[in-house]
Amino acid sequence: MSRTLSESDSKDLLGKYGIPFLPEVLVSQADQVEAALAGMTGPYAVKLCGQNISHKSERGLVRLGINGVDAVKHACQELLDTARPEDGATGVLVAPMATGLREFIAGVSVDPIFGPTIVFGVGGVLAEAIADVTVRLAPIRRYDALDMLSSLRSRSLLETFRGEPAVDLEALADLLCSLSDAAISIDGLESIDVNPVMIVNGAPVALDALVIFLAADGES
Amino acid sequence: MISNDHFRALFDPRGIVVAGASTHPGKFGFVALHNILSCGYKGEVFATNRERAEVLGRLTVADLTEIPHGKADLVFVCTPATSNPEVLRQAASVGIKAAFIASAGYGESGKAGLELQLELVELANKLDMVIVGPNGQGLVSTPSSLCAQIVAPYPPSGSIGIASQSGNFVSSFMNLSRQSGVGISRAISVGNAAQVGILDMLEYFADDPKTSVGLVYAEGISDGREFADRLENVCRQIPVVILKGGASGLGARAAASHTGSLATDDRVFAGLCRQVGATRASSVAEAFDIAAAFATLPAPRGPRLAVVTTVGGWGVLAADAVSNTSLELVDLPADLRNTLDGLLPPRWSRNNPIDLAGGETKDTVPTVLNAVVGHEDIDATLVLGMGIQSNQGRLEREGPFYPDHGLERIVAFHDRQDSRYAEVALAASVAADKPVLIASELAIGDPNNAAVAAVRSTGHYCFASAERAIVAMNRLYERTLWLDSFGPPSGER
Secondary structure, three states, X not given: OOEEOOHHHHHHHHHOOOOOEOOOEEEOOHHHHHHHHOOOXXXXXXXXXXXXXXXXXOOOOEEEEEOOHHHHHHHHHHHHHHOOHHHXXXXXXXXXXXXXXXXXEEEEEXXXXXXXXXEEEEOOOOHHHHOOEEEEEOOOOXXXXXXXXXXXXXXXXXXXXXXXXXXXXXXXXXXXXXXXXHHHHOOOEEEEEEEEEEEEOOEEEEOOEEEEEOOOOOOO | OOOHHHHHHHHOOOEEEEEOOOOOOOOHHHHHHHXXXXXXXXXXXXXXXXXXXXXXXXXXXXXXXXXXXXXXXEEEEOOOHHHHHHHHHHHHHOOOOEEEEOOXXXXXXXXXXXXXXXXXXXXXXXXXXXXXXXXXXXXXXXXXXXXXXXXXXOOOEEEEEEEEOOHHHHHHHHHHHHHHOOOEEEEEEOOOOOOOOHHHHHHHHHHOOOOOEEEEEEOOOOOHHHHXXXXXXXXXXXXXXXXXXXXXXXXXOOOOOHHHHHXXXXXXXXXXXXXXXXXXXXXXXXXXXXXXXXXXXXXXXXOEEEEEEOOHHXXXXXXXXXXXXXXXXXXXXXXXXHHHHOOOOOOOOOOOOEEOOOOOOOOHHHHHHHHHHHOOOOOEEEEEOOOHHHHHHHHHHHOOOOOOOOHHHXXXXXXXXXXXXXXXXXXXXXXXXXXEEEEOOHHHHOOOOHHHHHHHHOOOOEEOOHHHHHHHHHHHHHHHHHHHOOOOOOOOO
């Protein structure tokens, strides 16, 4: 059995390597919401966070575009009530809502023959059907990161797009280089998902993260 | 430890022994000896046959101990697997450093065979010999006029070095070499790669002054990290073109994560190639196109491509093909446009692709080509439409009116013009030290066409289509970008 980190712990770990996450607050009770929202502007995104939760959207554990303190409190309470004991729930993540038309997926996958690899591709609901993905062995150089971006078949997504500015390629390359640092520095890694990476006003913002470790020796 | 001395013994032996020479023309031991004797090898050739039977009119010896010490460096082994340990011991005792083992019955045949294979490697290591194979088809080394293989063809000489995990792909590449005239330095099928494999060959090619580009067919890869690191080291020295067959056979991955399910074997290999500077090709034809381009053209310094065509349609397709690459179909610089205005009728395209609009007179094409290729804002030039005149000439020559009605004179003129265009294009390439690519389906449709023959006779490659030429050009440019990404080489500023 592999071991997963909660979204919040995954983000704390990867944030140290420079992955650009939103400022967000983990609350364990609905009555902490008001304090958590200080300094944030709505609308808000609210997600149940727990060590064994890896497919939040499928289970309806993500609530997006919520306006006002009361509505956020209400959503927090609902999510906490939905938690199952096996989720290992630690609370609810409250963050300002990020909006953008373009989503990418980035991550680390440990290949049985080649070791840790850096993965980058087009994200969103059609990601698996489009399968526009590029891979490199970790560590990558900055040249490789930029080459990954230009290797996408859908690289026109990185240009100005339906009223949104062109993607900051240097910032996106930074994100991939940060993942590479994480991939070679973190021991016992099985995989990292940073999904989605949303393009907000041209800048990449990582909205979710999942770090999975290999089972330690002797575990099954 | 296998050294370049071992590889010299393998590719440039002073003498060769065929172990297990056979009188039966269907046996490996006959074909190998036949091919060695038929392609001009200058060293001494020996053959063993248990009954001392004459093979191809030559005397044989019963075993290797009868061969004078130091006369041969390579043994080509066609004897049964069970005899081979003794063959290797005897070979070592007469000073032989290299063995190519064509015999089957090793790792490919199951567990017992694998056992024999491991024992053979252990023995070779102890004897300080390099062994290639077993279960390989042989090797070719044109600097030594050596065709030590159980298959055809023997290719023209050149600077492409081939290493393959399948002997049949060695033949495929060499068939294209023979067709196009772009030649081979060394070619080897590594068979089961028991002691040395693709990378060992590539590392030798990188050191080999006769080889300027590596061309590889690979299937399974075991030690991934080491493979990547060693391949990168080779790619820093020479271009490597890789055709890869088969997935790794690991099947579906555990899909605990999205990225894990997206990082398929094929994508990992594709990414690794780009990262280490190797050029991955998707077909035999594309692999050879790219290897031939590396072997015959100077490296492009930038992406700016000019297309020169005698007819419109080809230029349009070429422009489409460029849009899928890192190349740029540059706007013609004003001074070049002015120059061409003075050379061409007003209906010429006045942009890139440079469509001559059928307006060429006797000297137009050479003058235009020199102006375009030599211009400082053009990094590479693709020439389309060569061979049209001599193609009409062929129809006329084969028709019922030839040689009357002035046909003899005009047909000869067409042939001369097409030869001259090709020669001028390639001379301009050399003078400017920039790639000039010539593409025509006549490369396949009529290899004797005057333009195609002229390209071949200058040692260059006639691409079979504009699209294929552009794909190859793009890969050359990508290698330039990759090499540039490391900054200027040390010692240069």
